[in-house]
Amino acid sequence: MTTDIAATQEKIKNYIVQTSHADAEKIKNESLIFKEGFFDSMGFIMLITFLEEEFGIKTQDSDLIEENFESINAITEFIQRKKAA
């Protein structure tokens, strides 16, 4: 499970670095990716599409809250919950 979490975090981080062109060193698992400006609204739309395709989850209206997407940690927990459901 720990390996799963670490792998998920790594995939999300790689995606963020690749699409935001930000310095990988600056993006931590707890960084607030929207508040700190790594992503704009187009970035959010693309992130959701990436998560759905990469992790086979389906995002519902009620999922679109800050607590699920604010950081790599939050997204990882969100994916784990979705997969467990």
Next chain:
Amino acid sequence: MPAGKAFSKDIILFDNVNKVVDNIVEQLRADVLQRFKRHGAVVGISGGIDSSVCLALAAKAFGPDKVLGIMLPEKDSSPDSEMLARELAARYGVKAIKEEITGALTGFGCYERRDEAVKRVFPEYDPKTWKMKIGIRQSGLFNNIPPIFYLTVIDPAGNEKDKILPANEYLQIVAASNFKQRTRMSMLYYQAEALHYCVVGTPNKHEQEQGFFVKYGDGAGDVMPIGNLYKTQVYQLAEFLGVPKGIIERTPTTDTYSAEQTQEEFFYQLPFNLMDRFWYGFENGYPASEVASVMNETTDRVEALFRNFERKRKTTEYLRMPPIRDYYYG
């Protein structure tokens, strides 16, 4: 920040509208006639408040016989738009012509490309009888994640369905729809050049600063007389200039998709009377706590709103920028 001026709900209202109009008119004459050496102006008229105020200002600046109002409908346009635009032109004694752009848009594949993306999300969508629009459902303005766009389709019986719009389909629908604004601007420049006139751009302050326009489409033009005015101020000018009531009372729509859609639903997420005041507080450096107290909001929410405004302004810089050529000086 205006020195010593406490934030209030009335802070954005003009005390002397007559003087504001005179200043704009004088500047329009200086820019168009003296600086650009053009003989008049064309204005694309949609029956909306912004283009109506621009036409009224142009008529005052150059005289009605030196202004051409151009209606640019296409098959998804509301029939009200043409009726209101004609009433407007008649009110100011300005000649109005109609240029139908559906044929040009069909040639570009605007509808076909858009509908292809819609059908990838809703295979049952039939563009001949169904309507569609994209919009924002929840307001993300008061939290730290951006809003998500939804695609809504409406069948002939009026039943609505919506889904979160995936990235590729969102981009294709927007890119295809942007042919509309760019085709309109091409036609405005044709007419302007044929008369040796300028093109009056009609965006207001919010459209400019929040990036609610199409680059080289409705974001183009030679002069933008209301480009620094809040929507509330545009309404003040409309009343002063005698814009027809039907236009003043009309809810601002995008008039872009086949289904009716307000600008608030598509983009702004806040009614204009609130958006104007919050944006004024933000851009003039008023503390979130002071704005919150006047607007009956919490400081946390206003701080989140200000961060959102900042992000919006930053992420839409690309739209406002002319091509960058500062790479190498030979």
